[in-house]
Amino acid sequence: MQQQNWCQDSDIVLDTIIRYPLTMPVADRGVGGETAGACLHAVDEVMAGARSSIRATVSTPELQQLLEKAISGLEQQIAEDKALLPFVHLPLAVYRAVRGEEAPAMPLAVATTLLFLGIDILDDIADGDLPPHWHGVSLSEVQLVAATLLSSLPQLAVSQMNILPVAKTRMIACLSEGLLKMSGGQLHDIRGAGKSTIRPEEVESSVVHKSGEEGALIAMLAAHMAGVSEETAQLYGEFGRALSTSGQIATDCYDLFQAAESKDFANGSRTLPIVLHLNRLSEKDRKIFLTQLDEARHKKSTRALIQRELRAKGVLRLSAIIVEVYCQKAREVLDKLALATPERADLDHMINHVSFFSKREGAWDR
């Protein structure tokens, strides 16, 4: 079955996109022509869908322009960095696991992309780290863009979906609850920034309550859209939480040890590997390390020194193992869901993409 390129028609508006009946029994899901990796190629369609939805629903031209600028900024980031995109691929993979195809979930992937973009902008504002495409735009306007992306567009998208009212109600409730939980996580993050005495458990908890809850929200939205029971949706939420928590720690490790330009070094962020090390130092060595961290904000040679020290003290390996623990938790939720192998293939691929020890089992290739 060919994927319908609905996003290429500029006349398509959001409320005409969904015309897929949710009556296809699970047992009859088609496998002919669709591969487990079909959602790997969804990114371009989702970005086009995001632009279409903005044009169709935002009546203020100036606001439309700012929102489209946000989309362009995200497209630039995606073009530079070929990472797996959880805000696109996770909802599609979860929906596919339940319903056997991902095409009906494309509008949800659009909604979760807009949601992610709002969260990302607020993160950048909190870090004092807005990307260059916002130059010339006042901070108030950027905040307004983030607020719009979080509080109206995804909710409007869900309300316009052609799905059962009970699914719609659950999705709207899920959105609100998820955003509240993430606000709590973000508050921990903001209060932890720059602190020298934060404990590893606090950082890990902050990741679970922020990135983890984002993954839980996305997975649960897809599960509710697919029509599962509340209990099953909660399990998908657990999966999303474990996957995104492992993904965030993995991303923090990548930023620290591999990235050509480390945002976390530049911002002085106290990510888990840094805090794991800080926590094991004597008072005297802690002061030296904190000075080095300050210096590393601007000096690459100090970053290299810190990387060597973290490797020598086993922090890289410990962080990799903590990632693996959360990957294992995600696998165990999939076992609880009792999905057959083809149904869980994309979800397993996502775990293997994050895991530093499972790369050989399947890489995520866009």
Add this chain to the structure above:
Amino acid sequence: MGQINLKELIDRWANDPEFRKAMRADAEATLRREGAQLGPAEYRALRRVDWSLSDEEIQSRMSRFFI
């Protein structure tokens, strides 16, 4: 018999060549012998760890999940 948690495990790995050798030979037996205090998910995760990988090899496998 000592009891170690995940962080202590890594401290031993970083500082004790004999421990590293034992973990590479048979991680699970070594952990049980050391009386490791690990939760079920931690134990199952550690079974998936390839202890033969060097830190540089682990580092080379790092990739982003979030952009």
